[in-house]
Amino acid sequence: MFELIFVLIFVATLLVTGITFMTVLAATAIALIVMFVLGMMGVVLKLLPWLIVIALGVWFFKNFVYSTR
Template identity: 40%
Template sequence: MVELLFLIAFAIVLFFSGISMIGMVLAVAAGFVVMAIAGMIGVMFKMLPWLILIAVVIWFYRERNAEKRHREKYFR
């Protein structure tokens, strides 16, 4: 899917700029931007389950410590 986005962006830039040295530089820059953004989005979705797991573990840890402090404070 990412390769398809790259090819579409490359073709659009070449279509609008023509095939010249400036056109090739613009095409490479546009391709780089599209691939960088698509790569970042891909990494975000790949890391999302781990980030959710870390957030849940921290939440459980804080709740457990809060309950422990509450018992120590009121049930001595």
């Protein structure tokens, strides 16, 4: 949600200052890409403890529970 608010304020600021429409579109595209990448990194960091727990569970299952024939 904060990413969307940032992009809308960014576009409004560019339009009010009188920058050309093509520049506004380019800046908006770059801002959306940056916010998307930062949002994805935030999700990964938020899920990192669970990913570590899952990796440890898979390792434990492969090494101690599951026996090969």
